[in-house]
Amino acid sequence: MTINNREELRKKIYTIVFESDTRKGRLFDLILLWVILLSIISVFLESVASFRERYLTAIQILEWLFTILFSLEYAVRIYSSKKPWTYIFSFYGLIDFISFIPNYLSLIFPGAQYLMVIRALRLLRVFRILKLSRFINEGNVLKNALKASVHKITVFILSVITLVTIIGTLMYIIEGEESGFTNIPIAIYWAIVTITTVGYGDISPQSPLGQLLASILMIVGYGIIAVPTGIVTVAIAKASEDSKEKCSFCSSIIQTEKANYCANCGKELNPKK
Amino acid sequence: MTINNREELRKKIYTIVFESDTRKGRLFDLILLWVILLSIISVFLESVASFRERYLTAIQILEWLFTILFSLEYAVRIYSSKKPWTYIFSFYGLIDFISFIPNYLSLIFPGAQYLMVIRALRLLRVFRILKLSRFINEGNVLKNALKASVHKITVFILSVITLVTIIGTLMYIIEGEESGFTNIPIAIYWAIVTITTVGYGDISPQSPLGQLLASILMIVGYGIIAVPTGIVTVAIAKASEDSKEKCSFCSSIIQTEKANYCANCGKELNPKK
């Protein structure tokens, strides 16, 4: 095998394992997704007591099989990359690594095998297969919307944390230990459960004063939940506006799909699509 | 009876059972809706123990009456259709079929009669009666909005599922069996109950670390609930914009109801309304 052949083989493997434009590449990704799904289900089943007791050996063999498979895949990916280190420290590279390493670790630390569930993150690869579709664009709209509202949301979350700290402490003073508000951190936990409208009911105020304060917190929380929604909605509206094609002269949005002239200023457009 | 007469009869029946533009057709649909409602209530009552014990025979007679009525109606619909197979495999055709078949099945498989509640779907027929009103248009705006945001919502739901899988597993490792987190699937169930802010409280974290993680999940879920709302709001805004009449020259929205000229470009409009 000459160096040229080797290089060619590397490239061929690369297009299969990293890209999904070719028929083979897409098939590889599809099989991989199913194997990932199966491996996650096997982790789930191991945690169910009745399954663990009956099929422990079968599950363990399966998990080692998946682990070896993923280890091999990881090796192939490193081999076929032009710049292996770039891959290793990329987002997907790190996920690929931590998706098989817990099983090796479980030989030393029992219980570590459950961390294999992190390989659920590998399922995000599904968006790669759908690369050619509208999903990337839609995902970008969401990402841009969240990025644009990160400052507003930080201000919002800091205000909420300050609020629950103060309300939680007040409830600790009002309700005391008998109602389950045994310390301030647990009272803050209750305030978060309440303001987010989750409301487990494992801890709830018993005294009239506590119930009054809780009522106020709920109605405030009712209004407050509107704020992140408002922020994100406006951001999504803006992001999906920005993702539309615009006239390069008057920057007005091109409404019609196949317009040759801008409907606003009449200048001729260079339709790229 | 000549063939012509038969054909005429078929057509006459068709306008009564399938359309609701004529007085008779509307009356038929109205009576049908009430019968459907009554038949659903009778299924409800059968499931209530105290009723079942006392009035079992009466309820069963009633249910068979409704079943025979719906069977007859189904036969008439098939008879009066020009293309029976198109009706049979249409959305409403299938619903009509599964709304009476469970009772026949219950002769073989006891308990199947509860599936008759699927006939609740027949109530969607109410929109047919209201055909002439604005409901169809409004329904279309909603449908288009949901259709337009299906990609964004898919991205969103896949991310949420990945998140609850990982958080659920972490909680299983942290909390363990004593707090009710007996296996990973149940821990994921808890994570979904929490992130959607339902919060039954049948399972809830007991350890400080678990409560900290739950608090983070809740605050994240608080922000996350904003995302589908934002997506749908923007889509509804766009869909209701699209449903407005537009100038065929400059594609700007016609604000005034009875405009003869476009307010933007001054071209004459052909008012259809």
Place this chain on the structure above:
Amino acid sequence: MTINNREELRKKIYTIVFESDTRKGRLFDLILLWVILLSIISVFLESVASFRERYLTAIQILEWLFTILFSLEYAVRIYSSKKPWTYIFSFYGLIDFISFIPNYLSLIFPGAQYLMVIRALRLLRVFRILKLSRFINEGNVLKNALKASVHKITVFILSVITLVTIIGTLMYIIEGEESGFTNIPIAIYWAIVTITTVGYGDISPQSPLGQLLASILMIVGYGIIAVPTGIVTVAIAKASEDSKEKCSFCSSIIQTEKANYCANCGKELNPKK
């Protein structure tokens, strides 16, 4: 006292009890609001066991005092109205009537006095006092928004009711009586508690299949809650847009408060403000 004087007195009383533009009229409304508030609090206190035992006589005297006061006020309102029947059958007239009648009824039917809490509706009078402020306008924006979205919300609520009926019945079949799903109506009640993300936890699925179905319902409900929000948001955006002053020529919104000319078409405006 001549007829003229009587008529003058009637008018004078009318401006006090029905209007709130004059100093006396505003004072009357303000005192009335406090009396209403006190009377509601007295109904609350009567329901609290510890209060009822100790201060029963005092509370009853107070309630009869309020009842007689409201009866007198009602008589004065009828007397001073030009068209008494219009007042009696108006929204406020009916509320005024049912706010004192329960106490008389409680002489015959014990327990009816709690219905006096309906007088809480009289507190809506607060908006009358604030008549001159921006509240009316803001209230109208909300009212118009809700009115405009009533068709969309009807379609939405009918779909939700159909969904919870079917899911509730499925859960009744899956979970059975041991988990608290004792009959279909209660299972539908559970489905409503779940889809609205209230989640009391008094009834919750115990079997894995039931928990899977509940998870799906929750995630669907998560997306579904976005729909009414989207509908109302778009409607409020439109209603608050409509409430702005517009150019009578080109119907574009007048951005600047004290514009003399339309910023869009340049026509002179007739500034009313």
Place this chain on the structure above:
Amino acid sequence: MTINNREELRKKIYTIVFESDTRKGRLFDLILLWVILLSIISVFLESVASFRERYLTAIQILEWLFTILFSLEYAVRIYSSKKPWTYIFSFYGLIDFISFIPNYLSLIFPGAQYLMVIRALRLLRVFRILKLSRFINEGNVLKNALKASVHKITVFILSVITLVTIIGTLMYIIEGEESGFTNIPIAIYWAIVTITTVGYGDISPQSPLGQLLASILMIVGYGIIAVPTGIVTVAIAKASEDSKEKCSFCSSIIQTEKANYCANCGKELNPKK
């Protein structure tokens, strides 16, 4: 030390403790934030029984240390201010005062030390450090949005309070004492818990009629939660629109960052940025 030197020292201290533009000022604020955070955590830990028993002396010493530190800081702030009274009665001045005073009060009233948690409000100072960033602007957008919608939200909250009062009383009459609806205030508390979708489940309807009424309340609450969201979203959209740079001639928004001419009316802009 001459008066001049003193004045210079005062100014120097002022720039350090009140401003965060200089390197020293920023360092001071950063250290302060960490000290505040640590002092809050120490209040939390004191409330946890197991900690209090073991490390009571250590925690108390720490708390007195923080209290003296904050007292000193307060003195320095007063000393370095040009107008001390303006500082003392400013928002931050009052917070600074109530963040150390509870510990002195706890010498007379035991338990008052928990009020020290109010110093969590001091964490809002974090926005001061971030002064130069976009946070102020984003915070203003949120503040303006909430200010603009305060009237609408008042109308909304008054309507909700009236609704929960009436529904709560009805539930008290329907359910009675056995289901936990022991008096009207507690029934109103339940109605608030339900309409805000918190749903603790500590009190929940048991009778079919009560569950029907609760179901209606939930579905209504489902629609109602959309209203504040809609209000705030529209307000945020407007506020973030208003915060954009506009053409001083035609008041249309300047889309491009570095535009020299208005895209709408063609007038030359005076780019400040």
